Amino acid sequence: MAAVTWPPILSPQSSAPEPSPRNPNPTGPLRAFQETDAMSPEPTGKTALEGPVRVRFAPSPTGFLHVGGARTAIYNDLLRQSLGGTFVLRIEDTDRERSNQAMIEQICQGLEWIGVEWDEGPLLQSDGVERHREAARRLVEAGQAYYCFRTPEELDEARQAAEKRGVIFRYREVFEPPSPAEAERRRAAGEPCAVRFRMPEEDIRIVDLVRGEVAFPAESLDDFIILRSDGSPTYHLSVVCDDIEMAATHVVRGEDHLSNTPKHVGLFRALGAPVPTFGHLPLILGSDRKRLSKRTGATSVEEFRDQGLLPQALYNALALLGWSPGDDLEVMPREEMIARFTVERLNAAAAVFDRDKLAWINGQYMSGLPLEELLPHLEPFLEEVGLGGLEGASRERLAVVADLLRTRAHTLRELAAFAVAYFKERVAYDPEECAKFLGQDDLPAQLERLAARFGALEAFEVEGLERELRALAEEVGVKAGVLIHPTRMALTGSKAGPSLFDVVAVMGREATLRHLTNFAAFLRSAGT
RNA sequence: GGCCCCAUCGUCUAGCCAGGUCAGGACACCAGCCUUUCAAGCUGGCGACACGGGUUCGAAUCCCGUUGGGGCUACCA
Numbered sequence: 001m002a003a004v005t006w007p008p009i010l011s012p013q014s015s016a017p018e019p020s021p022r023n024p025n026p027t028g029p030l031r032a033f034q035e036t037d038a039m040s041p042e043p044t045g046k047t048a049l050e051g052p053v054r055v056r057f058a059p060s061p062t063g064f065l066h067v068g069g070a071r072t073a074i075y076n077d078l079l080r081q082s083l084g085g086t087f088v089l090r091i092e093d094t095d096r097e098r099s100n101q102a103m104i105e106q107i108c109q110g111l112e113w114i115g116v117e118w119d120e121g122p123l124l125q126s127d128g129v130e131r132h133r134e135a136a137r138r139l140v141e142a143g144q145a146y147y148c149f150r151t152p153e154e155l156d157e158a159r160q161a162a163e164k165r166g167v168i169f170r171y172r173e174v175f176e177p178p179s180p181a182e183a184e185r186r187r188a189a190g191e192p193c194a195v196r197f198r199m200p201e202e203d204i205r206i207v208d209l210v211r212g213e214v215a216f217p218a219e220s221l222d223d224f225i226i227l228r229s230d231g232s233p234t235y236h237l238s239v240v241c242d243d244i245e246m247a248a249t250h251v252v253r254g255e256d257h258l259s260n261t262p263k264h265v266g267l268f269r270a271l272g273a274p275v276p277t278f279g280h281l282p283l284i285l286g287s288d289r290k291r292l293s294k295r296t297g298a299t300s301v302e303e304f305r306d307q308g309l310l311p312q313a314l315y316n317a318l319a320l321l322g323w324s325p326g327d328d329l330e331v332m333p334r335e336e337m338i339a340r341f342t343v344e345r346l347n348a349a350a351a352v353f354d355r356d357k358l359a360w361i362n363g364q365y366m367s368g369l370p371l372e373e374l375l376p377h378l379e380p381f382l383e384e385v386g387l388g389g390l391e392g393a394s395r396e397r398l399a400v401v402a403d404l405l406r407t408r409a410h411t412l413r414e415l416a417a418f419a420v421a422y423f424k425e426r427v428a429y430d431p432e433e434c435a436k437f438l439g440q441d442d443l444p445a446q447l448e449r450l451a452a453r454f455g456a457l458e459a460f461e462v463e464g465l466e467r468e469l470r471a472l473a474e475e476v477g478v479k480a481g482v483l484i485h486p487t488r489m490a491l492t493g494s495k496a497g498p499s500l501f502d503v504v505a506v507m508g509r510e511a512t513l514r515h516l517t518n519f520a521a522f523l524r525s526a527g528t
Numbered sequence: 529g530g531c532c533c534c535a536u537c538g539u540c541u542a543g544c545c546a547g548g549u550c551a552g553g554a555c556a557c558c559a560g561c562c563u564u565u566c567a568a569g570c571u572g573g574c575g576a577c578a579c580g581g582g583u584u585c586g587a588a589u590c591c592c593g594u595u596g597g598g599g600c601u602a603c604c605a
Binding site for chain 2: 062219222230280322324328361
């Protein structure tokens with residue numbers, strides 16, 4: 001294969017044609033991209049849908065962005081980006097008890113972090129309350145909705161009675177809606193009442209983007225409340241009014257709304273508005289095959305962020321959960337997903353959230369991303385381990401260290417934790433981990449000789465360092481590994497890590513000699 | 529209970545719509561290679577059409593049923 005080059009998509013402003021020197025065989029997004037680049041230059045995207053679209057993501061502000069919601073947002077993003085059009089962010093805050101500004105902020109930040117872009121909003125559903133009420137009033141006037149004076153208790157009783165008799169409860173089969181005149185009289189008398197939508201007596205069928213035709217028999221549909229007795233609109237009225245208001249062309253949302261859709265269709269029609277095309281995404285399941293919940297691990301994007309996942313990786317993983325690009329390519333930048341996205345390739349079956357695969361994808365991005373793109377994401381985790389605000393030479397050294405360690409870490413947090421060792425004044429040694437070295441009586445002296453040789457080196461670089469160590473090993477009559485392993489322990493306090501000579505080189509002369517000397521002393525004192 | 533949706537390796541999936549390739553890939557797992565360690569990488573292995581009926585020369589693919597999972601069934605969203 002020809003010389004390795006970064007795909008422009010991964011590093012739009014990076015002109016570096018060379019792979020990172022410490023990471024000569026970058027993998028993941030890079031490799032994957034090259035493969036397609038070479039093998040299928042044709043984008044596979046083919047869809048019956050035509051843009052421009054007006055789509056929306058309408059989460060309720062529960063205080064965090066759920067990964068299920070994030071995935072819904074991602075598919076809307078992909079749809080909007082691939083077809084052109086407008087993505088509207090709307091906050092479903094009709095339940096004002098549970099909503100506040102901070103929670104709305106949280107949602108926006110979550111979306112921004114993961115890389116979902118919206119064109120309009122955030123709109124607040126609560127801002128449309130008057131409009132929603134007006135719609136309800138119009139429906140009453142047209143006879144498509146009526147006032148309902150039954151109390152929740154009465155309705156409850158009627159439902160229970162129906163259940164006892166083994167029949168399905170349907171409002172109009174039990175209660176007679178009041179005549180307009182009677183309704184007026186009772187309202188004037190101050191009797192509290194809700195507004196109930198009169199569901200048309202007809203089967204409702206939709207052609208769902210991910211499920212095809214879905215039909216709901218008329219008998220299974222019932223009249224439902226659109227305005228509560230306190231005058232507030234219910235969710236069903238609000239969504240439909242707002243989808244009409246924003247002229248949504250496609251409503252892509254969770255499967256939990258599929259059963260609500262006939263209600264919405266009824267409202268769209270009654271309100272004289274065009275019915276948008278629906279697409280109902282399957283739910284994300286936890287490892288227990290139940291709807292994803294905290295019991296089986298993290299559920300919000302901020303939790304994943306705090307764990308040290310890259311937003312690109314989470315976006316990629318979530319997109320793959322229920323959508324397939326059609327060939328074997330899996331790890332790919334957002335632009336590539338946009339180019340390949342079609343609703344036809346959306347899967348109708350619920351998927352278990354595969355955390356292992358997410359971790360793997362994250363690893364692919366960690367080792368494959370241009371270094372300058374990776375580093376900013378690492379910043380908050382560096383602060384956690386006390387490496388925040390490094391400047392000048394230290395900062396440059398940090399970049400090299402991160403590059404050295406990136407293929408070994410699965411998360412940013414882990415990478416930061418690995419990196420600390422390279423900035424320590426003194427390394428702590430675990431006698432247990434060092435047991436093997438403690439039995440070698442000659443070792444302390446050998447390490448001191450090694451330190452002396454390293455110290456005398458003109459240039460403190462990989463080649464020279466390796467030459468010196470191997471030369472010493474031969475002189476002393478041991479295999480190179482006998483010196484290599486204790487040296488790694490001396491410098492990093494760990495048995496595992498990058499190629500030793502890389503470690504020594506980035507550690508630098510001064511720190512290397514100090515650690516070697518300290519370790520020799522440790523071995524002597526612990527060995528006796 | 530009623531209505532709706534879903535069903536391919538342990539997991540994510542391709543294949544299904546326009547029946548006919550050893551049912552393909554990825555994660556995980558196992559083994560080998562590479563190697564100064566650990567990763568990464570590379571190579572190989574393990575591993576699935578839920579079940580039962582049809583239709584057909586032929587069914588993962590089309591139809592029906594069963595089972596199993598999920599959703600909805602509120603003056604929640």
